[in-house]
Amino acid sequence: MTVAEIQLQQHLKKAGFSLTNPRKTVFSALQDREPQTMAELVTSCGNNLDRASVYRTIELFEQLGIVQKLHVGWKYRLELTDAFSHHHHHMTCLRCGTITAFSEDAELENRLHKLAEFHNFKPQDHQIEMRGLCHNCQVATRMI
Ligand SMILES: [Zn+2]
Ligand SMILES: [Zn+2]
Incomplete structure (x- = not known):
């Protein structure tokens, strides 16, 4: 197990949960990634985890402060909280x-x-979020 997984296991244990394989899969799919939509996350988790399990795991992770929602307009993306990332x-x-x-x-x-x-x-x-235009889009909009 990685250091982060041990940290996750301890965090779950404190709340009375164990580190199951689905939880491990969802956690590693969130690690070192840019914030993902739920659909992207389901894809990142691969074939051995169905949509419902990913949803359930995210719900639990959110309750336990492992995952947070990043709101972008009316949509949201998921990422690990500061406790589990920088x-x-x-x-x-x-x-x-x-x-x-x-x-x-x-x-x-x-x-x-x-x-x-x-x-x-x-x-x-x-959470602080800046909204605007990335470099590519600044160039693109200037060309229109
Ligand atoms: Zn800050
Ligand atoms: Zn852009």
Whole structure:
């Protein structure tokens, strides 16, 4: 087992669940990937896992804080929470839907914490999403 899988197993165990093969499959399909739609995730899980099992597993993972939904307009994509991946933010292209992650920025994180502090707010987590046009789409729209 990988370090991440052991971490997952411990997380599940604390909540009274065990690390089954379907759970392992869904978890590894989410690892080191850009956020995926449910349909993409079902594909990533391969043939040995049916749609219903993927849905059920995601539901559980969401309840246990393993997976989070990233809302893009009225749709959403799935990704591992900060507990299971590196803290990061996203830039979404409104034209082609490409999602680019940008890594943690200490200055930004610091500023957010200061803001929360100022408002006497105790932050637990946050998501930041920038929307706009990716480089390719900027070029493409300029040509129209
Ligand atoms: Zn684009
Ligand atoms: Zn952040």
